[in-house]
Amino acid sequence: xxxxxxxxxxxxxxxxxxxxxxxxxxxxxxxxxxxxxxxxxxxxxxxxxxxxxxxxxxxxxxxxxxxxxxxxxxxxxxxxxxxxxxxxxxxxxxxxxxxxxxxxxxxxxxxxxxxxxxxxxxxxxxxxxxxxxxxxxxxxxxxxxxxxxxxxxxxxxxxxxxxxxxxxxxxxxxxxxxxxxxxxxxxxxxxxxxxxxxxxxxxxxxxxxxxxxxxxxxxxxxxxxxxxxxxxxxxxxxxxxxxxxxxxxxxxxxxxxxxxxxxxxxxxxxxxxxxxxxxxxxxxxxxxxxxxxxxxxxxxxxxxxxxxxxxxxxxxxxxxxxxxxxxxxxxxxxxxxxxxxxxxxxxxxxxxxxxxxxxxxxxxxxxxxxxxxxxxxxxxxxxxxxxxxxxxxxxxxxxxxxxxxxxxxxxxxxxxx
Amino acid sequence: xxxxxxxxxxxxxxxxxxxxxxxxxxxxxxxxxxxxxxxxxxxxxxxxxxxxxxxxxxxxxxxxxxxxxxxxxxxxxxxxxxxxxxxxxxxxxxxxxxxxxxxxxxxxxxxxxxxxxxxxxxxxxxxxxxxxxxxxxxxxxxxxxxxxxxxxxxxxxxxxxxx
Numbered sequence: 001x002x003x004x005x006x007x008x009x010x011x012x013x014x015x016x017x018x019x020x021x022x023x024x025x026x027x028x029x030x031x032x033x034x035x036x037x038x039x040x041x042x043x044x045x046x047x048x049x050x051x052x053x054x055x056x057x058x059x060x061x062x063x064x065x066x067x068x069x070x071x072x073x074x075x076x077x078x079x080x081x082x083x084x085x086x087x088x089x090x091x092x093x094x095x096x097x098x099x100x101x102x103x104x105x106x107x108x109x110x111x112x113x114x115x116x117x118x119x120x121x122x123x124x125x126x127x128x129x130x131x132x133x134x135x136x137x138x139x140x141x142x143x144x145x146x147x148x149x150x151x152x153x154x155x156x157x158x159x160x161x162x163x164x165x166x167x168x169x170x171x172x173x174x175x176x177x178x179x180x181x182x183x184x185x186x187x188x189x190x191x192x193x194x195x196x197x198x199x200x201x202x203x204x205x206x207x208x209x210x211x212x213x214x215x216x217x218x219x220x221x222x223x224x225x226x227x228x229x230x231x232x233x234x235x236x237x238x239x240x241x242x243x244x245x246x247x248x249x250x251x252x253x254x255x256x257x258x259x260x261x262x263x264x265x266x267x268x269x270x271x272x273x274x275x276x277x278x279x280x281x282x283x284x285x286x287x288x289x290x291x292x293x294x295x296x297x298x299x300x301x302x303x304x305x306x307x308x309x310x311x312x313x314x315x316x317x318x319x320x321x322x323x324x325x326x327x328x329x330x331x332x333x334x335x336x337x338x339x340x341x342x343x344x345x346x347x348x349x350x351x352x353x354x355x356x357x358x359x360x361x362x363x364x365x366x367x368x369x370x371x372x373x374x375x376x377x378x379x380x381x382x383x384x385x386x387x388x389x390x391x392x393x394x395x396x397x398x399x400x401x402x403x404x405x406x407x408x409x410x411x412x413x414x415x416x417x
Numbered sequence: 418x419x420x421x422x423x424x425x426x427x428x429x430x431x432x433x434x435x436x437x438x439x440x441x442x443x444x445x446x447x448x449x450x451x452x453x454x455x456x457x458x459x460x461x462x463x464x465x466x467x468x469x470x471x472x473x474x475x476x477x478x479x480x481x482x483x484x485x486x487x488x489x490x491x492x493x494x495x496x497x498x499x500x501x502x503x504x505x506x507x508x509x510x511x512x513x514x515x516x517x518x519x520x521x522x523x524x525x526x527x528x529x530x531x532x533x534x535x536x537x538x539x540x541x542x543x544x545x546x547x548x549x550x551x552x553x554x555x556x557x558x559x560x561x562x563x564x565x566x567x568x569x570x571x572x573x574x575x576x577x578x579x580x
Contacts (some may be wrong), residue, residue, distance in 0.1 A: 023557055036442050040485055043445060048573045066443050121483040121507060137485035139569045147578050151559050153510045161576035185430055186477040190506050217479060219505055313480045353437040354482075359524065375434040375481060377457040382438075 002242035004157040005224045006192040008237070009132040013115045020156040020246070028144045029114040030058050034100050034118040036354075037119035037138045039077045042084050044142035053088050054148040060109055061085050061092040062100035067349040069095075096347040098322025101125040103289040106324060108199040112227060112236040117144050120139030122290045122372065126207060129232075130239055131258040132192075134221050155192045155221045156248040157241075158183075162199035164256035169407040171300070172207035173292055173370070173390035175199070176214045177261035179253070181271025184401065189219030191248065194241060199255050201229035202316070206294040213291050214372050217268040260405060263388035266376040274405045280387065281313070285398035286379075287391050288319030288346070289353040292370035295328050301395035302334045304406060305341035309363040311401030317359045319346040343398075355380030370399035418518070418537040420497045422469035426529045428477035429457055433508065436479065436487040450490035461557035468495035471535065473527050475501065479508025488512040498535050500525070500542060500553075513560045520553040537564070 001017060011017040013026040033041045038061050044167030045053075061081050062226040069075035078095075085092035093103050101122055104110050110126045116125070116133035126133035136150070144150045160179065184209055193215050200208070208225045227238050259275040287293065294393055297394070298320065310316050318338060320326040326348060327337045339345065352359030353371040360380035361367050367379060369387045372395075374386035387403060396406035435457045437450055444450065455462040472478075472491065478501035479487055487510045491499060498518045512519050518537045527533065531546040540553030556564070561578075566572040 024561060036439070036484060037444075038488075039445055040489075044570055047570045065439075077443055077445070079482055119485075121481065123483075133505050137483050137507060137514060138512040139485060139490075140510055143514075143569050143573055143579070149579050150523050154556060185480060186503065186505070189477065189503070213562055216481075219477065221506055355434075356439055356443070360440075370438040373432075373434065373481060376433045377438050378434045380438070380440050382457045 002244040002246065004192070004247065005130070005239065005241045006132055006155060006157055007114060007245070008241070009115060009275045010152060010154050011112065018154045020153045020330050021152060024154055024370060025149055025186055026115055027149055028117055030060070030116045031141055031144050031374050032060045032062065032100055032104060032111055032116070032118040032123065033138070034120050034139055035063045035067065035078055035081060037141070038081045040138035040184040041119055041141045042080065044139045045145050048142060050146045053145045056089045059090045059145060060104065061090055062103060063092070063094050065350045065354060066356040067095045067351070068347060072254045088336040091212060095321055098324065098348040099290045099293065099350055101213070102294070105129060106322060108234070113239050117141055117150060121216045122213055124215050124220065124223050125209050125213040125290055127215065128225050130227045132222050132224070135216065140398055143189050153190070155190055157192045157194055158188055158249045158251065159196065159247045160251045160253060162197035162253050162255055163196065164199065164254040166199065166255050166258060170183055170260055171205060171259050171390050171392070171412065172210040174258060174261040175255060177271050177388065178258060180214060180217045180269050180360070181261070183218045185217065185267055186219045188215065191220055192222040192224060193220050194224050194407045196226040196228065199228050203229070204296060205230065206296045210291055212240045217372060236304065242277055257330055260393060260407060261389065262393065262403070265374055265385040268373055270358035272293050274403070277403050278368055280403040281407070282397040282402055283313060283315065284359065284361050284399065285314055285316045285369065285394045286352050286359060286367060286369040287394050288321065289350065290321065291372040291373040292391050293319055293321035293325065295325050297370060297391040298338065298382045302337040304392055304395040305399060306337050308341055308368040308399060310342040310398040313401045314398045316343040317346060317352060317400040318343045319352065320348050322348050335381050352379060359386045368394045368403065370394045410416055420469065420535045420537060421458040422471045422497050422533060423465065423467065424471050424473045424531045425462065425526050425535050426473045427525060430475050430480055431458060431476045432481035433479055433484050433487040434481055437490040439467065439579045442484050447489060448491035450486055451493035454490040454494045455527055463494055466494050466496065469497045472496055472499045473501070473525070476503045478504050480505035483507045485515065488515050488517045492517045496519060498537065513564050514569040515559065516564065518564060522551050522553050523550065525551050
């Protein structure tokens with residue numbers, strides 16, 4: 001029986017080997033909830049008659065979505081989570097520690113080959129480590145907290161083989177946006193994606209996380225990134241799909257001529273080459289989120305903004321993906337460069353991306369954002385427009401007050417020397 | 418289970434941010450969710466929806482986030498069932514888990530205001546306006562079982578495990 005990667009991982013967590021289409025009862029290695037989903041999860045767990053979590057060491061709670069609490073109602077929900085974590089002896093990451101998905105990987109809660117449920121749709125990010133991790137709702141998560149298990153339908157897999165070399169200034173975010181545009185917002189619904197090829201093998205962990213993170217924007221259940229070329233601070237089993245595994249679709253994409261990609265309002269699959277965007281003024285720029293708030297993202301922004309000032313009409317907001325990212329960016333001088341250029345730093349968290357607080361755009365405003373979704377109203381105001389792109393795209397937009405091709409700017413700067 | 422209600426028809430890709438914006442999700446108060454349901458799609462929906470009414474949508478209903486507040490908001494507003502050409506995966510599970518029935522129909526001829534009768538158990542939608550019948554897609558047995566217990570909370574209370 002030749003298996004895809006996800007068929008192997010699910011089989012390893014089930015009482016018998018499975019193939020795409022099967023329904024399997026699986027053992028769960030880890031569960032995670034945030035302050036958007038955690039309070040409902042705790043209520044559902046209690047309503048199920050739950051008194052003790054099946055394995056407290058396999059559960060993590062993170063306060064990141066509205067953090068620090070913007071109002072009394074949310075403060076009460078945060079306290080409910082803290083109290084539950086204390087009673088049940090569960091690890092809780094509190095205000096400012098970081099965005100859940102960053103913490104789960106950085107603190108080694110997730111490892112390759114594991115099966116993880118998170119009550120957040122971007123839980124698919126741990127596919128960067130070759131784990132089958134997927135987003136569920138609060139009640140599903142409560143069921144896993146009670147039983148240590150869940151049910152899954154084994155998904156079919158799309159294999160995406162990425163060859164060539166990304167042009168300079170074109171990064172993992174451009175590549176995943178391109179693929180979201182190509183497959184569409186429901187192009188992989190109920191399916192898994194395997195990313196493989198030489199482009200992947202050269203990618204940093206930060207970039208691999210970008211790839212896995214946005215598979216949900218194609219409706220996918222999981223996005224598994226080939227472990228080849230990945231360096232981790234611990235030993236791990238390099239799980240690979242079988243040679244003759246069955247794929248529903250195989251895509252070969254040569255990335256060598258890829259332009260900078262932008263998701264125009266109001267859907268992450270409304271993808272354009274930057275040259276097609278035209279004249280768009282920008283009032284707010286945001287760098288952060290589980291998609292692009294990591295150290296290499298802040299470095300990309302600092303490279304563009306070093307020694308310069310952002311456009312006077314733009315507010316540049318940065319929320320590092322974790323406190324560790326912030327500290328690393330502090331100690332290597334990146335924070336100083338960005339702050340001197342006019343950026344405002346927020347505590348690590350999800351706020352502006354998900355429209356809860358700390359950066360809601362005004363009516364008619366255009367936002368350049370390094371995040372993952374630009375649905376109407378996503379950032380908290382239905383009358384604003386969000387353009388998604390890489391951190392370099394956002395930094396350039398902040399510098400010029402409009403959407404601009406940072407590769408051409410760089411070329412012009414060199415030509416004028 | 419037979420349900421009767423009026424259809425409210427919306428389009429494709431109604432995402433969870435538009436079903437219930439993120440800024441309203443941080444609450445355990447279901448009425449607060451109901452007061453903002455679908456407001457970025459149809460600001461009047463929460464005012465005109467009547468208990469038992471049905472949402473009828475196109476492809477990929479509920480795409481986006483994993484927030485269970487999306488089906489909860491719909492249910493709290495009094496909607497009895499959501500009918501769509503297709504549903505996003507997480508939304509599908511969440512709705513069944515909280516006991517909100519869904520019917521997946523590849524095609525239908527339904528407009529806002531039509532009266533519908535839905536046989537949830539057999540997945541049949543009867544269009545009382547033109548007397549057409551539509552057969553919905555079959556759900557996995559495990560989901561049928563969860564829905565028949567009115568959601569995963571009651572299911573696990575009764576069976577204690579999935580196996």
